[in-house]
Amino acid sequence: MQIYAGLDVVTNKVTPSERRQCRHHFVGSVPPFHEYSVVEFRDAALPLIDRLRDDGKLPIVVGGTNYYIESLLWNILVDCRKEASREEASEQFDWLTRLPDDEIYAKLKEIDPDRAARLHPNDVRRIRRSLEVHAQCGRPHSDILAEQRKEAGGGAQGGGMRFPDATVFWLQCDYSVLDPRLDARVDEMIRGGLRDELHWLHRESANQPLAERTKGIFQAIGYKEFVPYLTCVDDGRESEAMFEACAEKLKSATKSYARKQTTWIRNRFLRRRGQAAPDVFGLDTSNVGEWDRVVLSRAIDVLVAKSSGEDPPVAPLDRLENAPETWTKHVCDICDGRVVHGDHEWTVHLASRGHQRRKRQRAKKAAREFARQQQERDA
Numbered sequence: 001m002q003i004y005a006g007l008d009v010v011t012n013k014v015t016p017s018e019r020r021q022c023r024h025h026f027v028g029s030v031p032p033f034h035e036y037s038v039v040e041f042r043d044a045a046l047p048l049i050d051r052l053r054d055d056g057k058l059p060i061v062v063g064g065t066n067y068y069i070e071s072l073l074w075n076i077l078v079d080c081r082k083e084a085s086r087e088e089a090s091e092q093f094d095w096l097t098r099l100p101d102d103e104i105y106a107k108l109k110e111i112d113p114d115r116a117a118r119l120h121p122n123d124v125r126r127i128r129r130s131l132e133v134h135a136q137c138g139r140p141h142s143d144i145l146a147e148q149r150k151e152a153g154g155g156a157q158g159g160g161m162r163f164p165d166a167t168v169f170w171l172q173c174d175y176s177v178l179d180p181r182l183d184a185r186v187d188e189m190i191r192g193g194l195r196d197e198l199h200w201l202h203r204e205s206a207n208q209p210l211a212e213r214t215k216g217i218f219q220a221i222g223y224k225e226f227v228p229y230l231t232c233v234d235d236g237r238e239s240e241a242m243f244e245a246c247a248e249k250l251k252s253a254t255k256s257y258a259r260k261q262t263t264w265i266r267n268r269f270l271r272r273r274g275q276a277a278p279d280v281f282g283l284d285t286s287n288v289g290e291w292d293r294v295v296l297s298r299a300i301d302v303l304v305a306k307s308s309g310e311d312p313p314v315a316p317l318d319r320l321e322n323a324p325e326t327w328t329k330h331v332c333d334i335c336d337g338r339v340v341h342g343d344h345e346w347t348v349h350l351a352s353r354g355h356q357r358r359k360r361q362r363a364k365k366a367a368r369e370f371a372r373q374q375q376e377r378d379a
Contacts, residue, residue: 001220002064003041004032007201009194010222012185032201032217033208039079042071046162058303066264073166073278075151075159078133078144104128114142117329120341155275157268166278167306169299170265170317177286182254189222190247198223202230221257225250270320279306279316334358 001011005028014027025048030036045061049072052059063069071077099107104127109116115130130141137144145158153160173181201223218224226246232239269280281302283295302312330346332338335358340346349355 001217002027003030003036004028004034004217004220005030006032007197007217007220009189009192009197010201010217010220012189012222033205038068038071039077041068042077045072049163063261066261066268070268073163074157074161074275075148075154076157078137078141099131104131107131112140112142115140115145118142118341120345121339153276156273157275161276161278163278164276165306167303168269168278168280169302170269170280170282171285171295172282173284174286175259178258179255182258183251186247186251186254194222195243198226198230199233202233221253222250225253266320270317272319277319279312281312281314281316334362 001007002013003026004011007013014024019027026041026044049059049061061069061072101124104124105116105119105121108119108127108130111134112130116127119126119130121127133139133141133144148154148159149156151159201217205218226243229239229242229246232242265280269277281299283298285291285295287294298314302314305312328341328343328346330340330343330349332340332349332355335349335355338349340349
């Protein structure tokens with residue numbers, strides 16, 4: 001989100017003094033209401049990386065949004081400009097985008113049943129993306145993904161690795177230290193002018209179509225959590241209690257996102273199925289006072305060793321084992337015929353509170369019916 005212009009506090013943007021320490025790229029380069037995509041990022045970043053490498057410089061990609069980093073390391077995105085698109089593709093896509101959410105899965109099953117079998121019916125974002133790919137490229141999304149997986153170095157999660165010499169540093173932190181640190185960061189954002197930025201963005205977005213207020217900068221953690229407070233302001237009843245409640249919601253969302261980042265790195269970098277992956281080195285940031293010795297010096301030592309063709313002074317993290325991916329379709333009769341794709345997802349569903357609650361309700365109903373029938377026989 002730091003790529004958007006303005007909103008320095010909401011996006012926790014690197015400061016001017018930090019930017020003077022080394023050259024930064026893309027920071028504040030996109031208007032706040034533009035829906036910036038991972039394809040745009042890839043298309044801008046890859047030529048820049050090539051240019052820096054040609055100049056003998058070391059490109060450092062900082063996250064953030066790990067999916068964007070993944071798009072640079074592997075060929076995982078579909079670029080329909082390289083496909084033989086039909087002339088009517090754009091018109092077809094316009095029609096598809098007007099389909100309501102409760103109809104799009106049925107449409108995907110019709111035009112790309114293989115892709116539909118791999119997606120949950122409620123995964124609206126990915127379903128629409130597959131419909132978009134089909135419309136723009138004139139081919140099923142599943143066919144294009146299959147071709148990626150078959151290319152040199154490809155695997156279950158996409159095409160081959162672009163930079164065999166890439167190194168990933170994972171800044172780790174114990175949650176008992178990280179959680180208070182994240183809470184303190186939100187408090188600092190509030191002191192630094194978060195409220196003023198929220199009011200500015202809310203005013204500037206007043207003329208934006210309602211459907212557009214879920215895209216671009218509006219997705220940033222730090223805005224959507226305060227929508228209830230901003231709604232109160234619109235109604236002329238600004239509430240400090242509501243602001244504080246939204247601030248707590250922001251703290252919770254920030255901590256949740258940190259955990260999702262950890263899960264992403266484990267699943268997409270350390271558990272990448274059947275593909276080459278960069279070495280991932282864990283650096284413990286729990287003690288900020290030890291930053292230079294434990295984090296900075298170790299990272300430099302690893303890079304110096306690898307650039308010299310030597311073994312790094314510390315070993316990378318072990319690749320994690322992963323069970324073969326399965327896409328078995330399950331139907332839960334207890335939950336009104338809900339469809340669940342994948343054995344792992346099915347196990348999670350069976351253990352979910354909703355399923356267990358319905359299971360208990362059904363058991364109680366069956367017991368009552370049995371008792372009633374027993375009474376009728378005894379009578």
